[in-house]
Amino acid sequence: MSAIYQTRLTKLRAKMRETETDLVAVGPTSHLAWLTGLDPHGDERPVLLLISQEHAEFLMPALNADSVRQHTDIPFTTWADANGPHAALDEILSRIPLPENPRVALDEMMRSDFSFLLLGKLPGAQHVFQHGAIGALRKIKDASEHAALKATHQVNDIALTAAFDGLREGMTERDVADVIAATYASHGARVEFINVAFGPNGAFPHHHTGDTRLTREMAVQIDCGCRHMGYPADNTRCGWFGTPSVEYTKIFDIVERAVAAALATAQPGVTSGAVDAAARDVIIDAGYGDTFVSRTGHGLGLDLHEKPDIVSGSDVVLEAGNVFSIEPGIYLLDQFGIRLEEIVILRDDGPEVYSDLPRDMFVRG
Amino acid sequence: MSAIYQTRLTKLRAKMRETETDLVAVGPTSHLAWLTGLDPHGDERPVLLLISQEHAEFLMPALNADSVRQHTDIPFTTWADANGPHAALDEILSRIPLPENPRVALDEMMRSDFSFLLLGKLPGAQHVFQHGAIGALRKIKDASEHAALKATHQVNDIALTAAFDGLREGMTERDVADVIAATYASHGARVEFINVAFGPNGAFPHHHTGDTRLTREMAVQIDCGCRHMGYPADNTRCGWFGTPSVEYTKIFDIVERAVAAALATAQPGVTSGAVDAAARDVIIDAGYGDTFVSRTGHGLGLDLHEKPDIVSGSDVVLEAGNVFSIEPGIYLLDQFGIRLEEIVILRDDGPEVYSDLPRDMFVRG
Numbered sequence: 001m002s003a004i005y006q007t008r009l010t011k012l013r014a015k016m017r018e019t020e021t022d023l024v025a026v027g028p029t030s031h032l033a034w035l036t037g038l039d040p041h042g043d044e045r046p047v048l049l050l051i052s053q054e055h056a057e058f059l060m061p062a063l064n065a066d067s068v069r070q071h072t073d074i075p076f077t078t079w080a081d082a083n084g085p086h087a088a089l090d091e092i093l094s095r096i097p098l099p100e101n102p103r104v105a106l107d108e109m110m111r112s113d114f115s116f117l118l119l120g121k122l123p124g125a126q127h128v129f130q131h132g133a134i135g136a137l138r139k140i141k142d143a144s145e146h147a148a149l150k151a152t153h154q155v156n157d158i159a160l161t162a163a164f165d166g167l168r169e170g171m172t173e174r175d176v177a178d179v180i181a182a183t184y185a186s187h188g189a190r191v192e193f194i195n196v197a198f199g200p201n202g203a204f205p206h207h208h209t210g211d212t213r214l215t216r217e218m219a220v221q222i223d224c225g226c227r228h229m230g231y232p233a234d235n236t237r238c239g240w241f242g243t244p245s246v247e248y249t250k251i252f253d254i255v256e257r258a259v260a261a262a263l264a265t266a267q268p269g270v271t272s273g274a275v276d277a278a279a280r281d282v283i284i285d286a287g288y289g290d291t292f293v294s295r296t297g298h299g300l301g302l303d304l305h306e307k308p309d310i311v312s313g314s315d316v317v318l319e320a321g322n323v324f325s326i327e328p329g330i331y332l333l334d335q336f337g338i339r340l341e342e343i344v345i346l347r348d349d350g351p352e353v354y355s356d357l358p359r360d361m362f363v364r365g
Numbered sequence: 366m367s368a369i370y371q372t373r374l375t376k377l378r379a380k381m382r383e384t385e386t387d388l389v390a391v392g393p394t395s396h397l398a399w400l401t402g403l404d405p406h407g408d409e410r411p412v413l414l415l416i417s418q419e420h421a422e423f424l425m426p427a428l429n430a431d432s433v434r435q436h437t438d439i440p441f442t443t444w445a446d447a448n449g450p451h452a453a454l455d456e457i458l459s460r461i462p463l464p465e466n467p468r469v470a471l472d473e474m475m476r477s478d479f480s481f482l483l484l485g486k487l488p489g490a491q492h493v494f495q496h497g498a499i500g501a502l503r504k505i506k507d508a509s510e511h512a513a514l515k516a517t518h519q520v521n522d523i524a525l526t527a528a529f530d531g532l533r534e535g536m537t538e539r540d541v542a543d544v545i546a547a548t549y550a551s552h553g554a555r556v557e558f559i560n561v562a563f564g565p566n567g568a569f570p571h572h573h574t575g576d577t578r579l580t581r582e583m584a585v586q587i588d589c590g591c592r593h594m595g596y597p598a599d600n601t602r603c604g605w606f607g608t609p610s611v612e613y614t615k616i617f618d619i620v621e622r623a624v625a626a627a628l629a630t631a632q633p634g635v636t637s638g639a640v641d642a643a644a645r646d647v648i649i650d651a652g653y654g655d656t657f658v659s660r661t662g663h664g665l666g667l668d669l670h671e672k673p674d675i676v677s678g679s680d681v682v683l684e685a686g687n688v689f690s691i692e693p694g695i696y697l698l699d700q701f702g703i704r705l706e707e708i709v710i711l712r713d714d715g716p717e718v719y720s721d722l723p724r725d726m727f728v729r730g
Contacts, residue, residue, distance in 0.1 A: 041571045043670050044474075063659050066698075067569040081660035082677035109409075112480040113473035113494060129478060204432040206406045294428050295446035305408050312447035333431075 001073055004144065005036050011137050013053055019132040022102040024051040025118050027110025030302040031134045033230075040068050046085045046114050049074070052096045059089050085117065093121055101126055105133040131307070139299065139307050140321035146345060148229035149300075149323060152189065153343065153354035155226050156233035159183035163196070163222055164362040167241055173198055173209045180224050189226035192233070192304060197221045202238070202337035205294055205329065216365060217242040219336035225304065232304045234325060235355050236341035239362025248338070251288070251330050252361050255338045258282040258328035259359065262296055262310070266326070266344065266351045272314035279328040280312065288330045297325040300343055322346045366438055369509065370401050376502050378418055384497040387467040389416040390483050392475025395667040396499045398595075405433050411450045411479050414439070417461050424454050450482065458486055466491055470498040496672070504664065504672050505686035511710060513594035514665075514688060517554065518708060518719035520591050521598035524548035528561070528587055529727040532606055538563055538574045545589050554591035557598070557669060562586045567603075567702035570659055570694065581730060582607040584701035590669065597669045599690060600720050601706035604727025613703070616653070616695050617726050620703045623647040623693035624724065627661055627675070631691070631709065631716045637679035644693040645677065653695045662690035665708055687711045 001009075012035065016024060026032045026049045028042035040047050045061040060068065060076040069076070079088035101124040106115050108129035119125060129135070141149070159180045166179045173196040180194050197207045198214055202221035214220070223236040238255075240248055258279040265278035276296040283292045297310030300323050308316050310324055318324075322345070329339030340359050344351035366374075377400065381389060391397045391414045393407035405412050410426040425433065425441040434441070444453035466489040471480050473494035484490060494500070506514070524545045531544045538561040546556050562572045563579055567586035579585070588601040603620075605613055623644040630643035641661040648657045662675030665688050673681050675689055683689075687710070694704030705724050709716035 064571050067571050067573065080658065081674070106477055108478035109476055111474055112471055112477050115477040115480070116492075127481075206429050206432050208432065293445060309446070 002037070004142075008035055008137065009051070009056070012051065012134060015133055015136055016051075016053065016105075020103055021105045021128070021133055022052065022098050023096065023104045024130070024133050025049070025104060025106050025115075026051070026130075026134070027107045027114045029107055029109040030306075031107050031109065031130055031138075034138055034302050035134060036072055036074065038068060038072055040064055044111075045081075046089075046117055048089070048114060048118060050092055050096060052098070055096050057092050057095065059085060059092055089117065089121060098122070100124060103128065105130055135307055138301055140319060141301060141323050141345060142321075145231065145301065145323075148231040149233075149343070149345070149354055152226060152228035152231045152233040153235070154356070155184060155187045155189045155228050156224065156235055157355055157357040158187065159224065159226065160222060160235060160237050160357060163224075164220070164237070164239055164364055167214060167220065167364045169214055169216060169241075169365065171214045172211050173201070174211065176222065177209045177224075180222075184226040187226075187228070189228035192225040192227040194224040195222070196224075197337065199336060200334050203331045203333050203335065205331060205337070205339070214241055217245075219248060219338075220362070220364075221337055221339065223339065223341065231302065232300065233354070234300055234304060234341065234343055235357065236327060236339045237357065237359065237362055238338045238340065239364060241365035244361060244363060248336065249361070251332070251338050254283060254286045254288065255328055255330055255340050256359060259326055259340050259342065262326045262328065263342070263344070263351055263353070266318060266346060268318060268320045268346060268348060270318055272308055272310050272316040272318060273312060275310050275318070275326070276312045276314065279326065283328060283330060291331045292328060293331065294327075294329065296328055299324045318346055320346055320348050326351075367402070369507075373400055373502065374416070374421070377416065377499060380498055380501055381416075381418065381470075385468055386470045386493070386498055387417060387463050388461065388469045389495070389498050390414070390469060390471050390480075391416070391495075391499070392472045392479045394472055394474040395671075396472050396474065396495055396503075399503055399667050400499060401437055401439065403433060403437055405429050409476075410446075411454075411482055413454070413479060413483060415457055415461060417463070420461050422457050422460065424450060424457055454482065454486060463487070465489060468493065470495055500672055503666055505684060506666060506688050506710060507686075510596065510666065510688075513596040514598075514708070514710070514719055517591060517593035517596045517598040518600070519721070520549060520552045520554045520593050521589065521600055522720055522722040523552065524589065524591065525587060525600060525602050525722060528589075529585070529602070529604055529729055532579060532585065532729045534579055534581060534606075534730065536579045537576050538566070539576065541587070542574045542589075545587075549591040552591075552593070554593035557590040557592040559589040560587070561589075562702065564701060565699050568696045568698050568700065570696060570702070570704070579606055582610075584613060584703070585727070585729075586702055586704065588704065588706065596667065597665065598719070599665055599669060599706065599708055600722065601692060601704045602722065602724065602727055603703045603705060604729060606730035609726060609728060613701065614726070616697070616703050619648060619651040619653065620693055620695055620705050621724060624691055624705050624707065627691045627693065628707070628709070628716055628718075631683060631711060633683060633685045633711060633713060635683055637673055637675050637681040637683060638677060640675050640683070640691070641677045641679065644691065648693060648695060656696045657693060658696065659692075659694065661693055664689045683711055685711055685713050691716075
């Protein structure tokens with residue numbers, strides 16, 4: 001096992017002692033990728049990594065054993081399709097002494113049937129999720145993660161610029177997405193997600209890129225991210241094709257002030273709720289509070305969405321090393337939506353923004 | 366709701382009565398897509414469709430409500446990021462009268478925390494998965510699914526042919542995958558998965574396409590599938606770059622005979638285990654039983670892997686309308702692997718193969 005994964009496992013065991021967690025169970029999700037660097041083929045066949053203070057072992061489908069074997073020295077017990085996973089899992093558990101009513105941290109992202117398979121073997125177990133175990137560790141990014149996050153956002157900046165510069169009358173949202181995807185590919189990155197919304201489509205925070213065509217005097221909202229060096233990027237920029245209306249310019253200014261307020265508030269020791277409130281208050285004061293239906297931000301790491309969320313009322317205290325989005329928005333049904341989004345890493349003296357792209361309105365056409 | 370989804374919901378309620386299931390809970394997985402045609406943005410925010418005999422309602426993140434609203438008339442109760450899902454879920458459950466210890470069919474594919482969120486509200490519930498509910502219905506494909514499966518396999522045939530015809534000395538496995546991906550794109554399909562294995566890499570059933578380069582006298586194994594009209598394709602073909610060795614030709618013949626034996630055995634009323642045995646016995650008789658580490662096949666539909674599996678010892682009885690793979694293989698470590706794979710739909714008089722591509726050895730170079 002390489003040094004980085006050895007360090008993470010050591011940290012996990014310290015966290016398990018601190019939270020009196022007897023067993024950590026991880027499926028083929030980003031928790032496993034973070035802990036071991038492995039990305040085993042994920043299908044309906046149960047894959048579990050079980051970790052106690054003394055022991056770590058994989059329940060592994062026989063079919064995958066040889067190819068995963070090349071990438072880790074954690075022991076496996078394999079199971080063949082014809083036998084199913086029960087006997088193999090019993091065998092592993094027989095090697096892990098557990099107290100009467102063990103506290104088991106399940107991988108909240110793994111398929112439900114994987115969780116129930118394990119709990120079925122541990123009557124009396126008290127189950128929790130990874131928030132106090134791997135989740136807590138993942139919230140603090142290390143130097144290698146920071147470097148990957150910077151690199152992936154640099155590619156994303158290039159793609160967003162290409163997308164706005166490439167806007168032409170008559171293009172569909174999908175055409176713009178193709179420009180972004182091609183830019184990612186030419187930089188060796190792959191698509192994590194691309195949402196292009198023209199005009200009123202921007203009023204749906206989770207609009208799906210479609211066949212709407214760009215006409216003059218239309219709002220353009222692009223929210224996209226590549227995955228590069230294993231990590232996703234995530235930025236939203238907005239603009240206007242033609243000459244921006246007075247209304248659009250006014251709303252744009254409010255959203256920009258909301259972003260600036262959240263960035264000015266985010267410091268280690270401040271709560272997530274306070275950062276949300278900083279952005280939200282700007283929008284409420286401007287009279288658009290009802291239209292800002294989402295949280296202000298989400299954590300980001302190996303997963304596009306992870307902890308800590310930046311959400312109203314949250315008393316989660318932000319720490320140096322947290323990475324999260326600041327993305328307030330105003331969504332005006334049948335008109336347009338404006339969201340401006342930065343991903344930041346929290347430093348001792350405040351947030352460092354990953355994107356080098358200005359948040360200015362992109363006026364084209 | 367369009368007629369096809371209305372029919373599926375009616376069938377589901379009949380199946381629930383038959384299996385005495387009080388509540389079906391579906392997450393944002395392929396079960397939901399099959400039942401409603403919806404594909405709501407899946408992230409960490411709980412999305413649940415709850416179905417009883419009298420009622421059907423979505424627990425829906427407020428953020429997604431508007432965009433999903435356009436595609437269904439099933440009612441929603443929404444929850445905002447600031448409030449979390451608990452109150453909304455309580456509200457929905459208050460509208461669904463349930464017996465003392467309800468039998469609840471959970472979506473086995475959904476995130477574990479979605480399942481526990483619901484079960485936490487239903488003390489005394491007996492939980493099962495969808496095998497006796499949506500899973501049972503999905504095993505029998507209807508005419509629209511058959512048409513989509515035929516179409517997607519026709520694109521896959523073209524891509525596999527292009528891949529073998531394009532083999533040139535010095536190409537990497539990734540280069541071949543690029544040929545396949547480009548062919549998919551030019552036919553409006555997208556990549557479901559592509560595994561290209563040169564030489565000894567083919568001995569790993571779940572090898573990841575990599576940087577290995579093609580040299581003369583090398584085995585080539587390609588297992589790939591596009592997704593087209595919503596459905597995945599899945600076929601494996603094998604061949605040799607140069608002049609095939611006597612050993613390779615011998616093994617190829619054994620695997621082809623195993624496929625033929627399974628195809629000849631598969632009939633409605635026959636068990637899955639009998640079809641597996643037909644293929645497996647050919648390989649065992651030839652002396653290679655130890656190397657055939659996988660099941661003979663898996664079901665396929667909206668998911669690349671679904672029920673029914675074709676697996677040793679299974680007493681699941683195959684029915685007309687089942688769609689599954691037949692994919693025996695012989696894997697010789699440090700040498701090569703040969704797997705030949707067809708997807709079939711079981712008709713009253715036996716299997717109909719989706720691919721029109723011969724299973725002959727692809728000899729190129």
